[in-house]
Amino acid sequence: MSIESCKKNKITRQSGLPWILPAFVFVAGLIYYSIFYTLNLSTLDWNGLDPVQTRVGMSNYAHALGDPVFWKALKNTAVFFVVTFAVQNLLGFVFAAILHTEVKFATLHKCLVFIPTILAPATMAPVFRLLFSPQGLLQDIFDTLHLGITVDWLSKPTSALIVLMVITIWEFTGMSFILYYAAMSQIDKEMLEAAHLDGAGNIRTMASIVWPNCMGTTISLAMLGVIGALKTFDIPYLITVGGPNHATEFLGTYIYRQGIRQSHLGYAAAISMILLVLAICGAILTNKANKVEGQ
Amino acid sequence: MFELRSLKSKIGLQIILLLLTIPYALPLVQMILGSLGGTGFLNYKAVWDTGVVPTYFRNSLIISASVILLVYLFSMTAGFGFAKLHIFGKEVFFWLILVALTLPEVILLSPLFVTFQKLHMFNTHLAVILPIAALQLPFTILLARNFDEGIPSELMEAARIDGANTWLIFRYIILPLTKPIASSIIVLTLINSWNSYLMPLLFLQSPDMQTVTLLPQFFQGEFTNDQTKILAAAVITAIPEVIVYICMQKNFEKGMSAGALK
Numbered sequence: 436m437s438i439e440s441c442k443k444n445k446i447t448r449q450s451g452l453p454w455i456l457p458a459f460v461f462v463a464g465l466i467y468y469s470i471f472y473t474l475n476l477s478t479l480d481w482n483g484l485d486p487v488q489t490r491v492g493m494s495n496y497a498h499a500l501g502d503p504v505f506w507k508a509l510k511n512t513a514v515f516f517v518v519t520f521a522v523q524n525l526l527g528f529v530f531a532a533i534l535h536t537e538v539k540f541a542t543l544h545k546c547l548v549f550i551p552t553i554l555a556p557a558t559m560a561p562v563f564r565l566l567f568s569p570q571g572l573l574q575d576i577f578d579t580l581h582l583g584i585t586v587d588w589l590s591k592p593t594s595a596l597i598v599l600m601v602i603t604i605w606e607f608t609g610m611s612f613i614l615y616y617a618a619m620s621q622i623d624k625e626m627l628e629a630a631h632l633d634g635a636g637n638i639r640t641m642a643s644i645v646w647p648n649c650m651g652t653t654i655s656l657a658m659l660g661v662i663g664a665l666k667t668f669d670i671p672y673l674i675t676v677g678g679p680n681h682a683t684e685f686l687g688t689y690i691y692r693q694g695i696r697q698s699h700l701g702y703a704a705a706i707s708m709i710l711l712v713l714a715i716c717g718a719i720l721t722n723k724a725n726k727v728e729g730q
Numbered sequence: 731m732f733e734l735r736s737l738k739s740k741i742g743l744q745i746i747l748l749l750l751t752i753p754y755a756l757p758l759v760q761m762i763l764g765s766l767g768g769t770g771f772l773n774y775k776a777v778w779d780t781g782v783v784p785t786y787f788r789n790s791l792i793i794s795a796s797v798i799l800l801v802y803l804f805s806m807t808a809g810f811g812f813a814k815l816h817i818f819g820k821e822v823f824f825w826l827i828l829v830a831l832t833l834p835e836v837i838l839l840s841p842l843f844v845t846f847q848k849l850h851m852f853n854t855h856l857a858v859i860l861p862i863a864a865l866q867l868p869f870t871i872l873l874a875r876n877f878d879e880g881i882p883s884e885l886m887e888a889a890r891i892d893g894a895n896t897w898l899i900f901r902y903i904i905l906p907l908t909k910p911i912a913s914s915i916i917v918l919t920l921i922n923s924w925n926s927y928l929m930p931l932l933f934l935q936s937p938d939m940q941t942v943t944l945l946p947q948f949f950q951g952e953f954t955n956d957q958t959k960i961l962a963a964a965v966i967t968a969i970p971e972v973i974v975y976i977c978m979q980k981n982f983e984k985g986m987s988a989g990a991l992k
Contacts, residue, residue, distance in 0.1 A: 439842055451815020451896070458867060459823050462801075465838075465864040466830045472841035483844055526750070533747050535731040546976065547754045552986065553975050555925035558967045561763040561950075570957075572760040605754060612743035613987045619731060622735045627731070637732045644893035645731060666834040669927050687836045694840050695932065707837040714832040 443493055470711065476704035483700045489491040495705035505706060515600060515685070523604045524656055527611025528649065532641060534612075535619050535670075545612075552609035560673035561607075564589070567598050592682030595675050599683055611656055618652040619645065647655035654725045661717035665710060686710045739893035761968070765961035773962040780952060782937060783945070783966060789934075790924055790941040793858055797923040798916055800863040801870050805915055808867075809874025810904050814886065815896070824875075830868040835861070835928055846933060857933040858941075862923050870915045878904065910984075917978070917985030924971070942967045 472640040499505045530548055534541050565571045567589050572585045588594035622645060630640045668687035671677055677684040677692060686706060694703025734740045765773055777783065811817060812824055838861050851857045881904065890898050927943045934940045937948060945963055953959040974983050
């Protein structure tokens with residue numbers, strides 16, 4: 436029997452459907468049930484308990500488009516994505532490059548950068564609330580240096596958003612770092628040596644060889660970043676609860692506020708559907724960028 | 731990566747590294763210092779004496795273990811099916827699962843809230859396990875499929891000629907060869923399920939069912955304004971995670987970077 440006929444034999448003999456069906460039914464069942472349920476809910480005016488459900492058509496969507504808090508949440512998400520993506524990837528890249536060089540205590544530094552990614556935001560939230568309050572360690576440090584700065588950043592709109600971005604960067608640099616670290620291990624050492632022999636300095640080598648070679652990683656991180664930014668919930672909910680005055684509201688926290696806290700289930704569902712469309716668009720766009728890069 | 735010839739530049743790089751790392755250590759220092767404020771180590775004793783810490787850990791363990799089991803079984807079998815078996819309309823099934831990759835978990839809030847209430851699943855571990863596993867699976871199935879596609883089909887054909895059926899091939903060829911990706915999947919699922927906050931927040935209402943991520947809130951109720959004890963509770967929650975990470979550093983780093991594997 437030739438390999439060809441054997442392969443054919445394998446393919447035609449029986450279907451592999453039973454192998455994927457349990458997983459498919461489980462995932463698609465739960466997820467598509469939820470999506471269609473949400474879609475239906477988004478056309479209702481309903482508080483979740485009342486036996487009377489009023490069908491309101493598209494008015495929940497219209498309401499969202501005219502809702503300043505919705506736009507605020509969207510704008511926060513965009514700003515949040517751009518800033519955290521740029522800073523945490525730059526830091527991750529620099530850490531990876533330094534730790535690929537021979538330095539002392541490399542493992543210790545690696546652990547310190549990576550530990551934040553494995554700790555739950557929920558566990559760290561009380562720590563950050565203290566750290567960024569006038570009773571915290573930062574205030575002590577500023578006082579010792581006589582800088583005359585008062586750390587009350589969480590109570591002011593602009594600085595509260597910045598603090599949340601700093602916390603997010605703290606949490607996810609380890610992720611960027613690990614991915615860049617893996618990508619840099621693949622770079623041909625001889626190429627770097629040749630560049631150095633040709634008189635290229637460290638900065639030049641980074642910019643012209645290492646950075647372009649890590650492009651695939653950067654795009655993967657962009658995809659994770661877009662979806663991650665749209666999913667943002669734990670950190671703003673736990674640290675500022677979206678406040679002060681919606682300054683740190685994100686789509687996730689707003690959906691929770693509307694749907695669960697205030698029982699506007701229909702309105703929350705409409706925002707959820709918009710969020711889903713945005714997430715899918717984001718994924719498609721970054722995927723396109725990935726394909727362009729691959730060619 | 732950097733080429734450093736002089737001692738001066740070596741020391742310079744070491745100092746830059748130190749300066750960059752300090753901000754990452756700062757919250758951890760704050761956590762430990764804060765937890766020792768006021769009555770010092772007695773904070774830990776006070777937290778432990780409430781007797782609830784083991785319950786919260788037990789619940790987190792039950793939930794994480796169940797999610798890992800579900801995710802492992804489903805991603806191994808489905809990954810194998812998608813990569814190696816003939817299935818009519820395979821790519822359609824795969825696409826339908828992949829779309830869920832982008833799904834933010836808040837979208838599940840309202841539907842599951844209403845449905846679980848109807849099914850009397852409120853305040854059960856299952857209400858948390860099922861959505862977390864379903865949200866994790868699209869990604870792990872993708873990882874498993876990509877990995878399985880790298881296994882030569884000739885191995886399976888040889889086994890088939892020797893009379894092995896699909897189950898035996900899965901059991902004796904695929905499972906042993908996919909150990910690296912399986913360990914990444916397990917670590918990734920462990921981190922995500924152990925750290926999950928939204929689902930437990932929503933569906934677990936009584937303290938004897940809640941998970942470690944809800945522990946700070948419980949202590950906020952218990953010790954109202956005593957930050958030091960809340961931080962002691964945070965340290966107690968974080969320590970096992972850090973120990974597991976340090977013991978399995980390589981697996982964690984591989985698991986977290988699995989997403990970048992093409």
